[in-house]
Amino acid sequence: MEWLKRSKNQLLILVFLVPGIVLGADSAPVGQVIFLSGGAVAIHEGEKRPLEQGAGIQVGDTLVTGSDGYVHVRFVDSGLISVRPDSEVVIDTYQFDADQPQAGKVKIVLRQGVIRSATGQAGQRNKSGFRVNTPIAAIGIRGTDFVLYADPSLARLAVNAGGVVMAPFGGSCDPGAFSPCSGDSSAELFASAAKALLEVRGGDDFARVTSDGPSPDELIAPHPEEAGLFDAFISGARRTIQSKIGLSSPGAESYEDGLEDVRRYLKEETLVQQAFLLGSAESSAVLPRDRGLDSDPEIVWGRWGYYAGNDAGYQSISQLLYDDRQYALLNTVFAMLEDRQTSRLVPESGRATFKLNSYESYIKRGSALEEAGISNPALIIDFDQNRFATRLDVHADSLPGVIQVLGAGDLTEDGFFHSDANSLSQIDGVLSAKALEAGMLFDYQVSPGVNAVGATQWVNNKSLQ
The missing domain is CATH 2.60.120.1440 (Jelly Rolls)
Structure with missing residues (x-):
């Protein structure tokens, strides 16, 4: 364990x-x-x-x-x-x-x-x-x-x-x-x-x-x-934790297998194809961790203390909770939080595209974290179909090449979204009160014992116009 x-x-x-x-x-x-x-x-x-x-x-x-x-x-x-x-x-x-x-x-x-x-x-x-x-x-x-x-x-x-x-x-x-x-x-x-x-x-x-x-x-x-613990567990965290006990196991056995999985998956999921193309229009260079598009985000994250290390910039989850926030999503490395009084109003129709504002990403080997960068980010939410799709390219010195994190799944009526069982990555996300922001956690198995993990915060392109 x-x-x-x-x-x-x-x-x-x-x-x-x-x-x-x-x-x-x-x-x-x-x-x-x-x-x-x-x-x-x-x-x-x-x-x-x-x-x-x-x-x-x-x-x-x-x-x-x-x-x-x-x-x-x-x-x-x-x-x-x-x-x-x-x-x-x-x-x-x-x-x-x-x-x-x-x-x-x-x-x-x-x-x-x-x-x-x-x-x-x-x-x-x-x-x-x-x-x-x-x-x-x-x-x-x-x-x-x-x-x-x-x-x-x-x-x-x-x-x-x-x-x-x-x-x-x-x-x-x-x-x-x-x-x-x-x-x-x-x-x-x-x-x-x-x-x-x-x-x-x-x-x-x-x-x-x-x-x-x-x-x-x-x-x-x-x-x-x-x-807070039960709300997070029931609304979104349950699926994240279930994936870690063998009920689903997204990811590849090797880097080469992962490349083949991407090619196969792109043929199967139309919305993922669109997210892939949208991401291709973004910069292929590694993006800064904070692009400054949103100076006061409603959705934030922190790392569990076990993974704090000697990082002076480590964000304490306990401090975020004390700032009148509650759990929204959890994964192995991060917890994503939102304001306690959040009441989501999810659009009933239309489509939204989101631009990555900030992120924190690592290659995880056991308890060791290697810093990773992200490029070509894209997030699409189709409110007519209650579906989402995303693309992120992950870069790290130890990787043999770029890791393409792809995923798609359903959007719930209360604003949470989770990847399907056949997605290549474990994706869990949440919309802000008026769907002007999105928070998303990802976990992709690069190879056995090696995972690309991250927390991301996105801004609806509509709010940037």
Whole structure:
């Protein structure tokens, strides 16, 4: 595994899992603490160990938080949970093979307190193999971000995205099973039911939807960092992280293979052809990192502390967050951030071309970064088709030649864009509030163990006229 650390804000992100390895057996870590505030411990086979930033989490661990304790754990399938104060959570089962995600099995037991959970690949690909148990009820998922409260006499949850099904134990609802419990005793809740809660009370033989009583967030409030992490994870970062656990592997086996891939890809994607030609009209010389087209960008980026090195110009992500910004996109080296109050208005029609304003790019070998330059940049967004395409040529002294980073994919209604599975590069981007700017992260495998990575900020040509 390759782990990525962020020092100042106590953040560490799982970014790579070798395909073909089944995690969840023996003592192999199945997750890692990416955020910690206050007191928390893990108990395993009677042995207690204090939790700290970067700590591995194993099957069989019981996570216990104190009255001020908050723990966020990212799992090997890109699942994410937040454990809030005065809570106790057991990682009962976590089986995941990146080559066979549909065979994954997950069971988490919330004995007391509150957790927030965003489903990873194991649950997304095998919903019948994902279960959260409380002392009195079972929760299954429909592809979900939910917040759950539990104690010995109450299970209550709210759904932020997707849906869940809940049922009390008894009859055909077995605590030892993995699949969601169904039948007359169960009830479903979806995010579309605003302010509704789903609950089972002690002694009840059915689950019910209600709007009475405090929500899990009101019972135990989230940490201020929680919303930003989950929003970034769900809106854009999830796909970035999934690509690092073997679910897709863009890039070439060698530089020569990459040249052939470019020729093939250009024949397949019309919008990429147009981006390629648009980039050809730009300078073929390496551009300065900041072209000065936008002196006050809405979208900015920083490097994770693990990659800070001795760079005096290193931009701290924690400082950017404290400047009233929130996560928008993440990749192995960078985090892209935007104003917390951003409300995007995405055009419904037309086409926009963007000019590269600023960038930071490297050739990455393990934890070592070699500075790289960019030429021939182009970004096109077709709002009629909700598609994008981009081209960037990457230059570095160690490369045998120029690397052409190409990608295309869909634009979401909330202004995020992500490359298709057949793209040569992993591309994740976001538009600013009025689509006058775009931020984009890229990651291209030059050869095994060698990647071209970068963060870029673009200006809509319309705003330059």
